[in-house]
Amino acid sequence: MLNPFSKVKIPQSADKIIDSAVRRAFRKASKKKKVLLESARSREILRMETMFSTVYRKLKLTVRSYPNISKVHPFYRELTFLLVDVDRLRHSLGALDWASGALRNIKREIITELRRADNMEEMRKIRNRGIARLSSLINRIDEEIEYVRRSGKVLRSLPNVDTGSLSVIVAGMPNTGKSSLIRRLSSGNPEVAPYPFTTKGVLIGHRDIVGIGRVQYVDTPGLLDRPLNDRNEMELQAIAAMKYLEGAALFLMDPTESCGFTLKEQIEVLNEIRGFLEKPVLVVLNKKDIWDDYSKERIRLLKGNFVAISALTGEGISNLEKEVSSLLRHLIKNKR
Ligand SMILES: Nc1nc2c(ncn2[C@@H]2O[C@H](COP(=O)(O)OP(=O)(O)OP(=O)(O)O)[C@@H](O)[C@H]2O)c(=O)[nH]1
Ligand SMILES: [Mg+2]
Structure with missing residues (x-):
């Protein structure tokens, strides 16, 4: 499965929700010149139907567009908890859901009143009361709407990683040659997808391997530009989320040190990442075309196998x- 939040609906702001619903209502049932009492009544009823249903639908669709956060794949769950206050998001979605139910009731009341009204002036007052009640209800959940908006934008932009296929995480310090x-x-062409705490975006490429199936290669750009112990809790979590992707990891190193980091520094990060990713890590030494005596001597620092x-x-x-x-x-x- 890919990003489970890729289709979440981002609600408009409270003001815009109200504004567009009222406008829609008046467009739908505009005033004609000669107005009889009954046609005025159906006009106001249609307006209120339209206005309340528009908002009701928007709120419901937003709430329903969210997956159950406790059931999304652990990779995405980890990132969700990292990026948004999940309790607050749940509460906010709950408020939107509550409001949509309340709108239905208000709509019913207003329409009943419109049916009973016996003059146009009264109908106009009832309709304006409907608009006022809608506004006050939506304004009451203004903050919750805002939080759903903010969270939705963040979660939608999570990378599309196929949690159903095997992954090969390509880790390594900057400029070692990961991309x-x-x-x-x-x-085919790898895709660049946004990832928390790096402006570069992860590169994701695919390959079908005989007997294994589709494998995806996932980059870790900018995530490992210094030792892990210099990082804050959130950055660490963004890296740690990758442990939930099933598969293996490559750790790319540049023994020529032209990447700007000594091999010793790179080995330190390798040792840290080993514990972190909880998967087999294959060490890969890159830039063989420019290895010199210095590089070869450095390589002796490495214990264990490498490619x-x-x-x-x-x-x-x-x-x-x-x-x-x-x-x-x-x-x-x-696994079998
Ligand atoms: N000579 C040589 N240069 C290489 C090799 N692989 C990568 N480079 C160069 O090293 C530089 C960095 O390569 P990238 O693939 O962008 O490295 P990266 O690890 O993705 O870097 P970041 O995204 O910044 O973390 C580029 O100038 C590449 O052309 C190699 O095998 N030999
Ligand atoms: Mg790169």
Whole structure:
């Protein structure tokens, strides 16, 4: 499943809701020149029907457009709790729901009054009372509408990550070549999607792997530009959410240090991220095309296995693909 919030409805502000409903009502039943008592009555009834139903529908559709937050995939749940005050959002959606019910009752009352009215002046007063009651009700939940608006905008812009396929998280410090690698590994063009706490947006690419199915590569741009212990709680959570994506991770390193970070710094982040992502991490050394003696000497700092590649020339990529496939196959086998 992709972003479960991608279709949430963002309500207009309280003022706009009222304004557009009243306008719609008057457009729908405009005044004709010669007005008989009965046609005036049906006109006002139609106006009130239109006005109340418009708002009722808007509020209901907004409330219904939200998934049950406790049931969304943990990756998205984690990000939701990180980005919005979920209790407040629930309360606000509850207020919108309550208001839509209240509007139905007011509409019924107003229409009953209109049916009983015996002159046009009275009808006009009843209709104006209807407008006033609608306004005061909507203004009363002004803050809740505002909160739903704000949350909706944030949640809608979460990245579309397919939580039903396996993921390969491509982690690494800035400029180590993550984006270049994802472009190499994906078939088709990877997509850039917004992600909390990075202005760069995550790059998401796809690839069908024989015997495994669709795999998505997910970038971590700008998320790892310094050691994790220098980060605030929220930034950490944004990274930690990725642990809920099933699959493996690649940690890309640049032993030439042309990325601007020493290999030692990169190793520190690697060790931190290992504990964090809770999935197998394959170490990938990039920029092999420009390794010099210094790089090779640095590489001796590394303990454990690694795959050497050049995202620029493509050297080592097919070997990396084999490693990734066997890692994922292993995961699938263990799951069964
Ligand atoms: N020589 C060489 N340069 C590379 C290689 N891979 C990436 N680069 C260069 O390194 C720079 C950074 O590459 P990106 O792919 O943008 O790195 P990134 O990790 O996505 O960077 P951020 O998105 O900033 O975190 C670019 O100038 C690339 O051209 C490689 O294998 N060899
Ligand atoms: Mg990048």
